[in-house]
Amino acid sequence: MRVRSSLPLALYRAESVRALDREAIKSGGLAGLTLMNRAGAAAFEVLRARWPAASRILVLCGPGNNGGDGYVLAREARRAGLTAAIRQVGDTALEGDARAAAETALAAGVTPQPFDASSLGGHEVLVDALLGTGLDREVRDEFRSAIESVNQSPRPRLSIDIPSGLNADTGAVMGAAVRADATVSFIGLKQGMFTHAGPEHCGEIYYDDLSVPGAVFERVPCSAHRLELGPLRRLIPPRPRDAHKGRFGHVLVVGGEIGYAGAARMAAEAALRVGAGLVSLATRAAHAATLCAARPEIMCHPVETPAQIKGLLDQATVIALGPGLGRSSWAVNLLARVIESKLPMVADADALNLIALDPIAKNTWTLTPHPGEAARLLGMTVAEVQADRFRAVAELQRRYGGVAILKGCGTLICGPNGDISLCPYGNPGMASGGMGDVLTGVIAGLLGQGLSSLDAAALGACLHARAGDRAAASGQRGLLASDLFPHLRDLANPTLSESL
Numbered sequence: 001m002r003v004r005s006s007l008p009l010a011l012y013r014a015e016s017v018r019a020l021d022r023e024a025i026k027s028g029g030l031a032g033l034t035l036m037n038r039a040g041a042a043a044f045e046v047l048r049a050r051w052p053a054a055s056r057i058l059v060l061c062g063p064g065n066n067g068g069d070g071y072v073l074a075r076e077a078r079r080a081g082l083t084a085a086i087r088q089v090g091d092t093a094l095e096g097d098a099r100a101a102a103e104t105a106l107a108a109g110v111t112p113q114p115f116d117a118s119s120l121g122g123h124e125v126l127v128d129a130l131l132g133t134g135l136d137r138e139v140r141d142e143f144r145s146a147i148e149s150v151n152q153s154p155r156p157r158l159s160i161d162i163p164s165g166l167n168a169d170t171g172a173v174m175g176a177a178v179r180a181d182a183t184v185s186f187i188g189l190k191q192g193m194f195t196h197a198g199p200e201h202c203g204e205i206y207y208d209d210l211s212v213p214g215a216v217f218e219r220v221p222c223s224a225h226r227l228e229l230g231p232l233r234r235l236i237p238p239r240p241r242d243a244h245k246g247r248f249g250h251v252l253v254v255g256g257e258i259g260y261a262g263a264a265r266m267a268a269e270a271a272l273r274v275g276a277g278l279v280s281l282a283t284r285a286a287h288a289a290t291l292c293a294a295r296p297e298i299m300c301h302p303v304e305t306p307a308q309i310k311g312l313l314d315q316a317t318v319i320a321l322g323p324g325l326g327r328s329s330w331a332v333n334l335l336a337r338v339i340e341s342k343l344p345m346v347a348d349a350d351a352l353n354l355i356a357l358d359p360i361a362k363n364t365w366t367l368t369p370h371p372g373e374a375a376r377l378l379g380m381t382v383a384e385v386q387a388d389r390f391r392a393v394a395e396l397q398r399r400y401g402g403v404a405i406l407k408g409c410g411t412l413i414c415g416p417n418g419d420i421s422l423c424p425y426g427n428p429g430m431a432s433g434g435m436g437d438v439l440t441g442v443i444a445g446l447l448g449q450g451l452s453s454l455d456a457a458a459l460g461a462c463l464h465a466r467a468g469d470r471a472a473a474s475g476q477r478g479l480l481a482s483d484l485f486p487h488l489r490d491l492a493n494p495t496l497s498e499s500l
Contacts, residue, residue, distance in 0.1 A: 007207050010222035011422065012188035014133040014168040019220045020188045024212045027219070033097045035210050036065060039186045040072020040101070042208040043127070043160045046184045047073070048080075051125050051156060056083045058123035060115065060146055062130040062164070063091040068098030069160045070129025071112075075105040086112040087119055089130055089146045115142060117149040126150055126157045128178045130164035133190055138175035139165045147176045159183040162190055163201040170388045171196030171410065179203075186210050188217075191224050194422050195389050195410025224390065224412075224420040229462040233494040235455050236275070236446075248277030249448015252316035253323065253441065254309070254338055255349070256283030256291070257331060260324030263349065263437040265291050266481055267323040268298045270441025273485050274463065274492040276448040280316065282309050284330070304330070306337035318344050320444035322351030323437040344447045348440040352377060361401035363416070366443060366457050369396070370407045370436060390420055403453045407436065411461050415454040423458075425465035429476025438481045439464045442488065463491050 012020070024030045047057070059074045061067035070086070077084035086105065092112075094102050102112070113119070120126065128150060130143060139147060147165050150157060157180045162168055165177030171192035184206040185193065193202050251271040256264030261283065268281045278299070281291060285302030292300040303309050313319075321338055325331045327350050335354050338345075345365040347355065352369050356376040367377070374392055375382045377400065385392045389412055396404035397414040406412045411423040443460035451459065467487035472479050 007189060007205060007226070008209075009225045009228065010189065010217070011191035011194065011224040011226060012220075013191060013223045016220055016223060017133055017168070017188040017190060020212070020216060023216045023219050024187065024210075028213045028216050030212065033100050035186075035212075036068045036097050036101050037072055038208070038210040039069045039160070041076050042186065042210070043069060043158065043184045044073045044076040044080075046182060046206050047077075047125060047127065047158050050158070050182055054082070054124040056123045057085070057125050057127060058120060059084065059086050059127040060130055060150065061086055061088050061112065062132070062143070063094060063098070064132055064134070065098055066129050066132030066161055066164075067094070068101040070127060071098070071101040071105040071110075073127055073129070073160065074110045075101075075108045078105070078108045078110050084110050085119075085123065086110055087115040087146075088112045089115045089142055115146050117145065120149055120153050120155070123155060126153060126155050128157060128159040128164050128180060130178075132164070133162050133168040135165065135167060135174055139177070140175065144176045147178050151176075151179050156181045159202070161185050162193060166192060166198060166201050168192045170390065171198035172387050173197050173201070177201050182206065184208065187212055188220075188222075191390060191422070194226065194424060195408070195412065196386055199409055224422055226422050226424050227458055227462050229425065229466050229491070232455075232459040232462055233491070235451055235459055236449070236492060236494060238494075245277035248275055249317045249445070249450070250278040250280065250315055251276045251318045251320055251441075251444045251448050252312050253279065253281045253320045253444070254334060255321070255323040255325040255351075256281065256287065257324055257326030257328060258284055258286055260326060261287040261291055263324030263434060265295060265298065266434050267320050267437045267441035267444070269295055269482075269485060270438040270488065271320065271445035271448065272297055273488045274442050274445040274460075276318075276445035279445075280312055282312050282334070303334070306333050309334065309337060313338065313341055313343070316343060318346075318444050318447045320346045320348075320440050322347050322349040323440055325350040325354075327354060344453060346440050346444045346447070348436055349373075355400070359399065361399065363401045364453075365402040366405065366453050367396060367400055367402065368405045368407060368436065368440060368443070374406055393420060394418060403457045405457055405461060407439070411465065413454070413457050413461060415457075421458055423461040423465050425462055425469055427469055427472045427476055429472040429479035430465070430468040432479060432481065434481030435464075435468070435484075438484055438488075463488060467491055
């Protein structure tokens with residue numbers, strides 16, 4: 001199969017994908033109809049690979065080029081001896097390449113009929129070729145009806161290029177969107193497919209560059225890129241034989257208000273599990289001894305006043321601020337003292353909520369908010385953050401400096417140069433308490449071993465999410481944050497071949 005499920009790393013906004021199309025036609029010497037024929041044929045190839053026994057195909061076509069791709073797929077299905085039917089949604093007066101594609105389908109014996117929800121029965125695969133990437137408003141009328149009918153069908157669903165109703169730039173659902181089992185995308189992967197609602201609606205993603213010359217991609221910059229754990233793990237070099245703990249950083253975790261000791265303990269252990277040489281924990285006196293007994297490798301210090309943390313700050317090389325910190329006067333006073341430090345710092349949880357009340361910018365920190373914390377930092381609603389996560393993470397970095405991580409489905413990372421990367425790992429089982437505390441510790445532990453803030457954020461997010469995927473192998477429901485620890489240790493130890 002020429003279409004591949006291994007995906008390129010570059011991600012594009014819809015306008016950039018259109019620019020790639022134009023450049024392929026202008027400088028690549030490819031006619032628009034040629035690209036459409038290749039796209040429809042590639043989609044049919046995926047359909048046959050995914051559902052080889054299916055013989056009755058229904059294609060829902062819209063009036064634009066996405067519909068044209070659907071006509072090509074129906075034509076190819078008919079030529080392969082399958083029963084292929086088309087239901088046209090919206091304007092039936094097709095133009096340009098879409099019209100030419102429709103004419104070849106008609107010539108192959110495929111006659112389009114108007115859409116009717118009752119016509120979905122009797123088919124084994126439903127193909128979504130309704131709207132494509134150009135959608136910029138809420139789906140209404142017959143398109144919404146068609147999408148809802150497709151989603152209610154028990155039949156498997158294949159989307160061409162992008163699930164109809166999904167915003168290509170943001171991953172937001174525009175009123176209604178097809179929930180595909182598989183999506184085959186062309187030329188440039190759309191960034192919205194990989195975050196927010198994108199993964200839920202795309203299913204398994206396939207890709208075909210339609211044989212567009214490589215020079216075309218050099219002329220159109222991408223807007224973001226996906227991360228891959230394999231290459232990132234090479235940022236952790238093998239340890240020399242004469243290694244000692246002082247070479248791998250001293251992480252100071254600050255947090256653990258009464259009732260929240262576990263958050264600080266998990267952050268501290270996570271730093272150790274990814275290789276930090278030393279980890280200290282500045283926490284409430286009431287449970288310092290208990291935490292030390294539970295994990296004696298963590299040096300637990302009772303700290304009740306800002307003055308008591310000075311010596312710990314002098315010894316540390318990295319700070320993890322916020323796990324279980326709370327918002328009491330104890331927390332406020334500690335944060336005010338710690339935030340003066342020039343050490344590399346990871347800020348999470350209530351540290352972020354307190355920073356939001358009195359915003360400052362620091363080039364030495366990494367902020368790790370979930371959408372709720374990001375909303376407070378930006379003075380927005382959670383819905384506004386989620387409506388365009390790429391814009392939100394860029395604005396977090398612009399306002400607060402350093403490196404910004406916006407957690408969630410398709411975690412995003414933005415560094416000082418404004419480039420955005422996306423972590424493609426993780427699963428719904430990680431929606432449980434303590435996961436963010438573990439991530440804080442992971443990133444702090446990597447900073448302690450000498451990684452830059454941006455590298456530590458990228459590798460840390462991927463290590464954490466991939467460990468979550470491994471831990472979820474026995475079931476997502478009931479997954480605990482501490483279940484990640486053995487997998488973090490394994491993933492943080494690249495094999496010799498990976499290190500070379």
